[in-house]
Amino acid sequence: MTVKNKKVLAYKCKKCGNLQLATTIFCNKCSSQDLETVEVEGKGKIITYTIQNIAPEEYEKFKPYAWVVVKLDIGFNISGFLPGINSPKNLPINARVKIVDYDERGIILSLD
Amino acid sequence: MNKVCVTSVGSTKYGKLKESIVELAVDAASDAIKNSKIEPSDIQYGFISNVFGVADNQVHLAPVIMSSLGLPHVPGLTIESACGSGSVAFREAYANIAAGFYDVILVVGVEKVTHTGTGRSTTLFSYCSDFFYEGGSGASFPGLFASMARAYLTKYKATEEDLAMVAVKNHEHGIFNPKAHVKKKITVEDVMNSPEVASPLKFLDCCPFSDGASAVILCTEDFAKKHGEDYIEVIGSGRGASPAAVQGREDPTTIPSTRAAAQQAYKQANLTPKNIDFAEVHDCFTIAEMIDIEDLGFFDKGSAAMAVREGLTKLNQGEITINPSGGLKSKGHPIGATGIGQVVEVYEQLLGKADQRQVEDAEIGMTHNFGATGASCAVHIFKRV
Numbered sequence: 001m002t003v004k005n006k007k008v009l010a011y012k013c014k015k016c017g018n019l020q021l022a023t024t025i026f027c028n029k030c031s032s033q034d035l036e037t038v039e040v041e042g043k044g045k046i047i048t049y050t051i052q053n054i055a056p057e058e059y060e061k062f063k064p065y066a067w068v069v070v071k072l073d074i075g076f077n078i079s080g081f082l083p084g085i086n087s088p089k090n091l092p093i094n095a096r097v098k099i100v101d102y103d104e105r106g107i108i109l110s111l112d
Numbered sequence: 113m114n115k116v117c118v119t120s121v122g123s124t125k126y127g128k129l130k131e132s133i134v135e136l137a138v139d140a141a142s143d144a145i146k147n148s149k150i151e152p153s154d155i156q157y158g159f160i161s162n163v164f165g166v167a168d169n170q171v172h173l174a175p176v177i178m179s180s181l182g183l184p185h186v187p188g189l190t191i192e193s194a195c196g197s198g199s200v201a202f203r204e205a206y207a208n209i210a211a212g213f214y215d216v217i218l219v220v221g222v223e224k225v226t227h228t229g230t231g232r233s234t235t236l237f238s239y240c241s242d243f244f245y246e247g248g249s250g251a252s253f254p255g256l257f258a259s260m261a262r263a264y265l266t267k268y269k270a271t272e273e274d275l276a277m278v279a280v281k282n283h284e285h286g287i288f289n290p291k292a293h294v295k296k297k298i299t300v301e302d303v304m305n306s307p308e309v310a311s312p313l314k315f316l317d318c319c320p321f322s323d324g325a326s327a328v329i330l331c332t333e334d335f336a337k338k339h340g341e342d343y344i345e346v347i348g349s350g351r352g353a354s355p356a357a358v359q360g361r362e363d364p365t366t367i368p369s370t371r372a373a374a375q376q377a378y379k380q381a382n383l384t385p386k387n388i389d390f391a392e393v394h395d396c397f398t399i400a401e402m403i404d405i406e407d408l409g410f411f412d413k414g415s416a417a418m419a420v421r422e423g424l425t426k427l428n429q430g431e432i433t434i435n436p437s438g439g440l441k442s443k444g445h446p447i448g449a450t451g452i453g454q455v456v457e458v459y460e461q462l463l464g465k466a467d468q469r470q471v472e473d474a475e476i477g478m479t480h481n482f483g484a485t486g487a488s489c490a491v492h493i494f495k496r497v
Contacts, residue, residue: 050258051311056238059250067251077359106249
């Protein structure tokens with residue numbers, strides 16, 4: 001689980017302060033094992049993305065959509081599913097997005 | 113460490129092939145053995161690189177292939193590292209001989225997927241991603257590279273036409289390769305007008321799904337001297353790793369594992385990028401080759417588009433020939449075989465056996481092959497003896 005109530009579950013390293021997704025077990029900066037769970041805001045900006053014209057089989061029914069990489073305001077990146085996007089014209093790099101849901105399509109985002 | 117040599121190679125054609133996965137592997141392996149003065153009984157170990165054996169109803173490939181070769185008592189090991197399986201298996205064979213565990217090892221890369229169709233293949237390949245974050249959020253494999261392309265085009269003001277020129281160049285080279293999957297000259301317009309797969313990548317920015325197998329025999333220098341006149345030496349070997357998911361990287365326009373593997377290989381060989389005469393690099397998508405030739409140190413960061421535009425990577429026309437075989441793009445990409453197929457090309461080039469695609473005065477060649485979006489990577493440097 002990475003998302004709860006539109007917040008991202010993160011680990012904060014008690015040794016170096018690094019924040020990372022709670023799915024990585026040791027600190028990915030200093031390798032410390034001393035981490036605490038925190039919830040961070042699911043808001044940030046798009047650093048890159050693609051629009052899947054040909055999607056994996058199970059995702060054909062969800063088109064159009066973009067798969068996006070987002071730099072959260074808190075500092076680390078997540079990636080997820082942004083429905084309804086059919087052209088790069090509708091999605092500039094650096095566009096603001098927020099997490100709105102988490103379901104079988106992964107982390108669901110919307111333009112903020 | 114023992115000096116390690118490649119003393120023989122073999123390969124099937126790459127493409128949509130009717131043979132089974134085991135038949136393909138055995139064809140390539142027997143080709144490599146028959147092309148040399150090595151006796152089958154000289155082989156002490158077999159490494160098999162493969163990803164989707166299950167798609168052709170066969171896992172535990174190594175003992176099955178060794179048995180089919182008539183070597184049922186020779187141990188084998190199947191290695192999977194997504195599209196980088198071949199180079200990673202090659203590295204393990206190299207390390208085992210360098211360390212003195214074995215004198216002669218057969219490495220066979222094989223893949224058989226085209227019979228599953230495009231939809232199923234797209235899904236299978238998405239399993240090579242960090243599925244929880246990528247495949248499981250709707251990203252296909254082209255989609256992940258498309259996201260890297262979007263970042264690259266934005267950061268360095270390169271164009272989709274620049275990407276297309278990589279495909280045009282590799283198809284020009286592949287026409288001269290009798291084993292290539294897609295032997296067809298294409299233009300920038302052809303690429304730009306081909307259907308979009310995952311924006312900004314189009315159908316002709318993508319390598320094909322291919323079947324095929326390639327095999328090489330590695331041995332100690334002593335063994336090579338005694339048993340064959342045609343051998344090349346491995347003078348550098350490096351491995352690297354990157355965060356498995358694209359989201360885990362600070363900058364999606366560079367692949368950390370390539371840089372790490374290349375650095376190790378250059379250091380061991382005591383060479384710099386300027387010393388490399390030609391390289392077989394991992395061009396699963398056009399954007400990958402642009403990123404590779406920067407990460408391998410052939411061109412400065414952000415200047416690959418200029419290099420491609422000016423033809424600096426064309427066969428015998430520029431600074432360094434990139435992908436004389438046609439690369440994954442034209443030669444094809446049977447993913448378990450690709451890294452071994454690159455060694456086959458380097459062997460033929462360094463021995464002057466590459467006919468119309470021969471790199472002039474080829475003395476030092478490189479292979480660069482990674483798994484998935486570069487989560488795993490191996491780089492090797494070879495020398496004409």
